[in-house]
Amino acid sequence: MPADDTSQKINVYNLGEKGVNLTKSPLHIEDGELVAAQNAEFYLDEGLGAIRKRPGLQRLNTSILAGAVRGVIGVPLPGPGRRSVYCNQGFMDAAAWSKTTDGATWATVNFIAMPGSDGTANANYQPLPISVNPIPGQFFYVAENGADVGIIYGYDGTAEFELARLADALFNIRLLTVFQGVIYIAELANGGVGRMWQLDPVSGDLTLIGSTLGAGSEFVSAGGYLGKIFAGTAEATQGKLYSARPGATAWTLERTAVANQQAYASVIAYKGELFAATSALAGTAAIIEKRTVAGVWSTTRTGGTSAVANSFDGLVVHMNELYALYHTDPTSGTHVAQVHKYDGTSWSTDLDLSASGVFVFGGRLSVGSSLFAAARPAAGSTKGIWRKLAGVWSKVDNFGEGVMGVI
Secondary structure, eight states: OOOOOOOOOOOOSTTTOOOOOOHHHHTTOOOOOOOSSSSEEEEEEOOTTTTOOOOOOBBOOOOOOOOOOOOOOOOOOOOOOOOEEESOOSSSSSSSEEEEESOEEEEEEOOOOBBBBTBBBBBOOOOOOOOESSSTTTTEEEOOSSSEEEEEEEOOOEEEEEEEEETTTEEEEEEEEETTTTEEEEEEEETTEEEEEEEEETTOOEEEESSSOHHHHHHHEEEETEEEEEEEEOOOSSSSEEETTTTSSSSSOOOOOOTTTEEEEEEETTEEEEEEEEEEEEEHHHHHHHHEEOOOOOEEEESOOOSSSEEEEEEEEEEEEEEEEEEESSSSSSOEEEEEEEEEEEEEEEOOOGGGGEEEEEEEEEEETTEEEEEEETSSSEEEEEEEEEEEEEEESSOSSHHHEOO
16 A cells, blocks of 8 residues: 555545435445535436536526527426315215315315215215325215115215225125235125225226135235234234235235234334224223334333223324324213324324213314314313414314215
8 A cells, every 4th residue: 555545546436326314424424425415416427436516407598599598487386286185074974065165264064975876876885994095186985875784985176986886795895904015905894804905096897815714814905114014903801913915915914003002093104113092991001012123112101091992093293293082981971082193202192072062073184284183072061173283283174074075
């Protein structure tokens, strides 16, 4: 080695090829990544490893031969548009929906007009308060036509349309979620067996995923994690959590809940970990468990009561925080209805509507900076939609209580 090695040549052939990495430290970035750059671009015309200042328009000039811009005009470009949020006004039966474009002012609209193929009106909506948006400008939700036929409907802002139906559904469709652009639905089919389907949101084609569960076992939740679909079941006393790759013909058992945790009611990925919320029988408090990438499970939240049946469900991520809906199901007396929040470190009760006559939450939806939760009331109490904005919850509508969707 020369005495002075500071002048040695270093050949770098992919400098800047992979752009700027803002998340890793300088010691951990890959070859071809930059820590910082401004108006720089990888320039193959100069050979490998060449970067240059990103070219822009030349200044205004009156000379045509100079090759510069001689003038500008205003060209209107389409903006992101104003989103519309919808919430069904019924628990089992409403053709009316509450609609808002600003989150604060709501109006009633009616767009449920399509009858089932058997000629019966499809106003009898199953209480599955979930919608999905695999295609921009549309949302999909679950209903049934009064004859125990599970139907997936879509709405595009103009008209409702039927995407698919499961005529063999004994108690309609049990879950609805999206993973890798595909809709997943589950049914408790005739014979009391649970099964899950992949639904193409464009063609409406249905493909069975995994194997059919045994009698008395049904899928009630699902979410994507580590390239797989994780699906929770409801059982007699101990829920189970299965996983499968898209298109798989069999399920892999990932976890069996402890005694009296009857179901894994909601599943979601958050900050690289899988969270699974349970519904518990009377005598046991519901819990929220989490799984690390390494497969290690732990309990991260415990419900406030074990005296009656109680449940964590409705897991939703909003503004980089995880929210869970919690409710109890006493035979009489006050129902507990709360929203719990996890900031990545600790849990807290973010909203408590127990004293407002609410017995369970319906739809929930994160849209931009707003988090919405629709509440289903006990008899004689006021239903409605609550909104969290800038850290504050407020009631914004007195009619919505069911499934929510956004276009």
